[in-house]
Amino acid sequence: EAGVAQSPRYKIIEKRQSVAFWCNPISGHATLYWYQQILGQGPKLLIQFQNNGVVDDSQLPKDRFSAERLKGVDSTLKIQPAKLEDSAVYLCASSLDGTSPQFFGPGTRLTVL
Amino acid sequence: AQKVTQAQTEISVVEKEDVTLDCVYETRDTTYYLFWYKQPPSGELVFLIRRNSFDEQNEISGRYSWNFQKSTSSFNFTITASQVVDSAVYFCALRNNAGNMLTFGGGTRLMVKP
Numbered sequence: 001e002a003g004v005a006q007s008p009r010y011k012i013i014e015k016r017q018s019v020a021f022w023c024n025p026i027s028g029h030a031t032l033y034w035y036q037q038i039l040g041q042g043p044k045l046l047i048q049f050q051n052n053g054v055v056d057d058s059q060l061p062k063d064r065f066s067a068e069r070l071k072g073v074d075s076t077l078k079i080q081p082a083k084l085e086d087s088a089v090y091l092c093a094s095s096l097d098g099t100s101p102q103f104f105g106p107g108t109r110l111t112v113l
Numbered sequence: 114a115q116k117v118t119q120a121q122t123e124i125s126v127v128e129k130e131d132v133t134l135d136c137v138y139e140t141r142d143t144t145y146y147l148f149w150y151k152q153p154p155s156g157e158l159v160f161l162i163r164r165n166s167f168d169e170q171n172e173i174s175g176r177y178s179w180n181f182q183k184s185t186s187s188f189n190f191t192i193t194a195s196q197v198v199d200s201a202v203y204f205c206a207l208r209n210n211a212g213n214m215l216t217f218g219g220g221t222r223l224m225v226k227p
Contacts, residue, residue: 042204042217056214089156102215104158
């Protein structure tokens with residue numbers, strides 16, 4: 001069974017630029033999550049989708065971050081404009097439903113210069 | 114509010130030694146779930162175990178074992194006869210019963226030397 005796919009794996013941008021990340025969850029998984037992992041820290045949840053609806057986005061900096069999962073499968077996370085402190089690994093995870101264990105993708109390492 | 118503390122930021126052992134990774138959690142919920150994940154250098158978080166708050170039985174899976182002590186709010190992870198391939202960052206996480214938001218600890222970097 002294929003795991004969670006993410007692209008790109010690495011991205012380097014300058015501050016104030018925009019960037020987008022893509023995630024394809026495990027087939028059949030209704031719940032999708034985006035996490036931010038700053039170097040040396042544990043992942044922090046940014047947003048959780050159940051199918052194409054948002055369940056929790058309380059920790060998403062909505063002035064610059066946005067995410068969508070229009071058809072309830074793939075998802076994109078966007079940062080516009082990026083700040084230096086956004087440098088981190090952005091992890092996507094999926095689970096069968098809202099209570100099942102989450103399975104993570106390889107992440108996208110973002111460097112903001 | 115939920116909190117997970119992994120006091121050991123880095124542990125170094127020699128291959129074949131046993132090693133225990135500590136995890137202490139805080140929650141006001143009576144029903145909750147605890148997890149351990151492994152993050153190898155490739156970066157992908159690998160699910161290891163899930164335990165609910167009503168099941169205090171210790172669990173063993175090969176060289177891995179987990180000790181859940183509700184009285185001390187701890188969920189420790191022991192690797193027996195460690196191997197170089199066990200080198201990774203290990204995260205303990207907590208989820209309440211209301212949703213599926215995981216609260217992660219800061220992680221423990223384990224280095225197993227040959």
